[in-house]
Amino acid sequence: MNGTVTTSKVRLATRESxxxxxxxxxxxxxxxHERLNLEELALRxxxxxxxxxxxxxxMVELDWLMRHDRAYRLGPRALGTVGPEVAQAHVRIAANDIIRELYLRTGMVIHLGVLHGRHEYFLDKMGGPLAAALRSRVGARFPAHRGAGGRSMLALLSPEEVDPMIERNLAAVPSDDPRELDALHAELARIRTSHGIAYQSTGRVPGFGSGxxxxxxxxxxxxxxxVVSLCVAGEAEKVHLDRVTPLVRKAADDLAAAV
Structure with missing residues (x-):
C-alpha cells in the first residue's frame, strides 16, 4: 500500500512540475503578440x-503556442480561444469570395487549409460532385506532408522546423518508409523554386473517369x-496545369492581400 501511495505522489509531483x-x-x-525564440524562453x-x-x-501541438519561423508566440488556448477554426475565422471570411471565384474559374474542388501542429486543418471546402466523393471535410485534420496543400505550407518552413513535425507523422504510421523524409525535403526544395506551387496525383475515386x-x-x-494554403483538386485527365497554376497563384496572392 505504501508503495502505491508513494508512486501516486511521484506521478502527481511530476504532473505539477x-x-x-x-x-x-x-x-x-x-x-x-510578443515573439520569443528558444534561447529567450529558456533564459526567461x-x-x-x-x-x-x-x-x-x-505546446505548439496543443495550441498553447504558435510557431513563426524560429520564434514562438501565444496560441489560441493561451489567449482564451480553442481550435484553428476560431483562431483563423478571419482568414475563412477573407477567403470566401476568393474561393468562390477560384471554383467558378476552374470547376475544381477548393480547399482552404491552415497548418495546425503537424497537420493540415481544413477551414473550408467548395466544389461540385467530386467534393462529396473526396474524404476531406471542414474541421478535419490530415497529415501535412500527405497533400499538396500541406506540402505547400511546409515549404514555407525551414528544414529544421519540418523535421520534428514530420518525424512524428512518420512514426505514427509504422508502414511508412523512413526515407520518405529525405524525399519530402527534396520535394519541398522544388516547391520553393516553383513559385510555391505543390503538385500531387493521388489514387482512385470511384465514379470519376480514370479515378x-x-x-x-x-x-x-x-x-x-x-501558414494558410489554397488547394484545388480535380480529375487528372481534365486538369490543365498550364491554365490552373497561375489562377491558384493569383488567388493565394489575393488572399495574402485580404488578410
Missing part, C-alpha cells in the same frame, strides 16, 4: 534548453504568423 514549467513559459510573455524561464525545446513542441485526382496547392503566411 510539468504544469509549472508550461505556466512559466506562458508567463514569460509580456504581451499577446530558467529551464534547460533541451527541456524547453521539448515542451515547446508539445485519379490531381491537386495543386499554394501557401501564404498571414500577418499573425499562421
Amino acid at each position: 510539468m504544469l509549472a514549467r508550461v505556466t512559466s513559459i506562458v508567463d514569460a510573455y509580456t504581451s499577446p 524561464t530558467g529551464l534547460p534548453r533541451s527541456t524547453t525545446h521539448r515542451i515547446l513542441l508539445e 485519379r485526382i490531381s491537386s495543386l496547392g499554394c501557401a501564404i503566411r498571414t500577418p499573425d504568423g499562421a
